[in-house]
Amino acid sequence: MIKITELQKTYRTEEVETIALNKLSFEVKEGEFVSVMGPSGCGKSTLLNILGLLDDPDGGSFLFNGIEVAHFNERKRADLRKRNIGFVFQSFNLIDELTVFENVELPLIYLGVKGPERKQRVEKVLDKMQIMHRRNHYPQQLSGGQQQRVAVARAVVNNPKLILADEPTGNLDSSNGNEVMTLLTDLNEQGTTIIMVTHSEHDSRYSHRIIRMLDGQTVTENILI
Numbered sequence: 001m002i003k004i005t006e007l008q009k010t011y012r013t014e015e016v017e018t019i020a021l022n023k024l025s026f027e028v029k030e031g032e033f034v035s036v037m038g039p040s041g042c043g044k045s046t047l048l049n050i051l052g053l054l055d056d057p058d059g060g061s062f063l064f065n066g067i068e069v070a071h072f073n074e075r076k077r078a079d080l081r082k083r084n085i086g087f088v089f090q091s092f093n094l095i096d097e098l099t100v101f102e103n104v105e106l107p108l109i110y111l112g113v114k115g116p117e118r119k120q121r122v123e124k125v126l127d128k129m130q131i132m133h134r135r136n137h138y139p140q141q142l143s144g145g146q147q148q149r150v151a152v153a154r155a156v157v158n159n160p161k162l163i164l165a166d167e168p169t170g171n172l173d174s175s176n177g178n179e180v181m182t183l184l185t186d187l188n189e190q191g192t193t194i195i196m197v198t199h200s201e202h203d204s205r206y207s208h209r210i211i212r213m214l215d216g217q218t219v220t221e222n223i224l225i
């Protein structure tokens with residue numbers, strides 16, 4: 001599903017040049033659940049932004065389902081992104097002014113799905129995430145665990161092939177964290193490919209494989225199953 005080869009990304013400011021990704025190469029097959037780990041500053045967020053088509057690399061190749069997307073323009077990237085990729089962030093990133101229902105509905109509005117079908121799909125996913133009883137609440141009225149369940153609902157409502165998760169349990173206690181990890185595991189078992197950046201060895205054990213990064217490169221790949 002994903003094949004990156006010698007991916008390069010350098011940030012330049014007036015005084016300094018930081019090589020965030022240094023000829024990074026790896027492959028993720030459809031249906032895998034992969035953790036990406038490494039010390040602060042090793043390039044994990046940069047990598048996730050590129051994999052999520054939110055940013056483009058300076059060099060190298062990025063094949064998404066066999067298509068070279070490294071130099072897609074913003075319009076093509078956005079189109080591919082909204083059809084194929086769901087994001088889950090450490091800080092949930094829900095919109096405070098929208099209800100639970102409206103937050104989850106948003107990706108479907110961007111996709112041009114009509115009202116009645118949107119309602120059906122949002123209700124189905126809220127039900128699955130066991131958050132239906134909070135559909136008219138606003139994010140601030142929910143616990144952290146509930147907010148992350150809404151964020152996972154929003155990430156999966158368009159049936160993405162790939163979920164990118166950036167420290168999804170970083171702001172949760174262990175019980176809510178485990179619940180979110182179980183949700184991700186269920187989604188993976190139903191066929192969704194997951195790439196998760198995490199600092200937690202515990203969370204990484206839910207995945208099949210760990211890609212360890214250092215200074216913008218892969219250092220090791222551990223198979224867990």
Ligand SMILES: Nc1ncnc2c1ncn2[C@@H]1O[C@H](COP(=O)(O)OP(=O)(O)OP(=O)(O)O)[C@@H](O)[C@H]1O
Nearest residue numbers: 011012018019020039040041042043044045046047
């Ligand atoms: N917009 C930017 N401008 C300049 N340098 C940047 C920018 N974004 C990231 N960097 C630098 O690139 C390197 C990689 O950063 P990145 O955020 O990808 O690391 P990370 O592994 O996600 O770190 P953390 O675990 O702390 O979130 C770091 O040295 C960082 O300071």
